[in-house]
Amino acid sequence: MLAPILTGAITYLLRNRAAKLFLYIFQVLYAGLAFYVFMTVKQTGPIVWNIGGYTDGLALSLYADSISIFMVLMTAVFYIAFLVYATREQYFRPRFYFLFMVLQGLMMGLFLSSDLFNIFVFLEVSTVVVSILIMINKEKQAIYDGMIYFFVNVIGTAFLLFGIGMLYRTFGLLDIRAINEAMSLLDSPRAVVLPYGMMMVTVSLKTAVTPLFSWLPKAHGTPSAPPVVSAVLSGLYIKSGVYMFIRFNEMFNPVIDMHVFFFWIGFLTSLIGFIMALGQKDIKLILAYHTVSQVGLIMMGINMASEIAFWGAVYHIFNHAIFKSTLFLTAGMIYEEYGTRNVYQIRGLFKRMPWVAVATTFAILGITGAPFFNGSISKYMIAHGTYDYTVTLLLNIINLGTTMSFVKYATMLFGKSPKKGAVKSDFYALTACVVMGVASFFTGIFGEGLTQFFFNYEVHVNVDEYIQKGMVYVLMIVAGVAFYNGIIKHGGLITRIGHLELTFNGIITSMAGYFIVLVVYLSLIL
Amino acid sequence: MDFITGEIVGILLFFIGLYGLMTKKTIVKTIMSMSIMESGIFLFYITINYTDGSVPPIGQAQEAAFVDPVPSALMITAIVIGIGVTAIGLTMFMHYKQKHGITHWSRNRNQTGSEH
Secondary structure: OHHHHHHHHHHHHHOOHHHHHHHHHHHHHHHHHHHHHHHHHHHHOOEEEEEOOOOOOOOEEEEEOHHHHHHHHHHHHHHHHHHHHHOOOOOOOHHHHHHHHHHHHHHHHHHHEOEHHHHHHHHHHHHHHHHHHHOOOOOHHHHHHHHHHHHHHHHHHHHHHHHHHHHHHHHOOOEHHHHHHHHOOOOOHHHHHHHHHHHHHHHHHHHOOHHHOOHHHHHHOOOOOOHHHHHHHHHHHHHHHHHHHHHHHHHHOOOOOOHHHHHHHHHHHHHHHHHHHHOOOEHHHHHHHHHHHHHHHHHHHHOOOOHHHHHHHHHHHHHHHHHHHHHHHHHHHHHHHHOOOEOOOOOOHHHHOHHHHHHHHHHHHHHHOOOOOHHHHHHHHHHOOOOOHHHHHHHHHHHHHHHHHHHHHHHHHOOOOOOOOOOOOOHHHHHHHHHHHHHHHHHHHOHHHHHHHHHOOOOOOOHHHHHHHHHHHHHHHHHHHHHHHHOHHHOOHHHHHHOOOOOHHHHHHHHHHHHHHHHHHHHHHO | OOOOOHHHHHHHHHHHHHHHHHHOOEHHHHHHHHHHHHHHHHHHHHOOOOOOOOEOOOOOOOOOOEOOHHHHHHHHHHHHHHHHHHHHHHHHHHHHHHHHOOOEOOOOOOOOOOOO
């Protein structure tokens, strides 16, 4: 955990070509270490490290079980790709990769830490690091967005700190697993309503669910932030919120059960996410709003109260990391080449940047859930969590929305390029993009095996049903194209919806409102 | 006046800070409200489970109950983080104001100057 931070510091001091080489070697070794620990956990079960030699539960401890170590492995592996992508970029200076590596260490800390106060510290520090990364170019809009991100998240973590204080008052414990055990001894569940509300505000803010997502497009889609930063934020960092959601809900599980509430929150999030995405014309903003939508889908899966949907959602976390990172990275190359981020002005990608176009296509097929791609497997698993007709319908609505806005995104690929001939792109960046794009295909084909390997959870994809889904997918594409030509192209209402935005005060107010709604809802059901 | 305990005051301060954040558009006031909120939390923590007449857990004094040292230890960390965060917030604000002369949260996303 400390290793990436140290490496960052060392390379910051080295400052030359050797530093970069050192960085790659380290990252590969680190991923190897993560894989080794992963295998150990897989064979022997959860590992606990206690610091300071105190008994478990009182000491500050690191805890690795199958989900957390999976997240760690994912982060370590993706960082290789990100580093390779950024090799030749201008912003890849010591200052940048120092912070970048620090962020990796902090994320590892978030995933592994079992102590609530440590989680708070990691969150606070990573907020600082991320906001500096967002405004590393010191451009006006980037600083403004970075500031909003910074303040909103600092205030959000203040909620978490307060919630932890209340929990400590009740239990006198700070360890997640110890509190989980103590929870069942509680006299009345009402004692934990307030802390639960407080902590869920923070977690929901981090995962960017419905009323609280306004900061996300600002942070992830800010014009001048380097594409690698957007990719990390959207692909990996946002998942730490989802991960905390899983952890905290597990902790409160003996007393509080909120999956119905969060299922609907997830649905609303996805719905609003893609509606907003439809109204955008900036490619980075389209992708950012799409992250909102996909996170909503993940939340739905987690809260469906069925095992297959839960693992489907976790697998979707992984898949989303692959294709959203690919999309952000390729988007970065595209707008650098074309000099604009307007989706209507970029045309003829296949002719001008063939390999980038291939990577983009793979990622788009992945995110829309085309047969054989990874998105289809995890969406299939989520859809399998229910036999309820309404829920299936809701999932299909979300899929349709995703398809619609990616039809819009895909128009970039075709048409006439303003300039003749293909452009030679940066080799390293290209390799990273193509490898990740192709990965979204292979993780789809070997979906069954991979879920078995990662989570010890067996999935059997029913062929008939899968073919049926494939047909539905084709229908969706047709509907998406029709919608695109019919409505979206002409703008109007949908563009106006897309430009709705909350001010800073609005974001804070919705945070307070969300807190009140949570507490009222909880006191009603308990 | 039994109800004015550290915990109640802490909670009140927290929500006063939150109110400030919800209503004030000046960035400096945002930072101030944030500090108020944090002070509320610190006060809440250090008065958790405090009983009258307890002594600090230093030395071998046995006649009175010890105060729980953990919240104080946590708050030392949190105060340090809080100072850091406030400092960074102020730095960002100063930089932003000096360069672009903006002191308020604006209503709409500024679309100009971001074409690239």
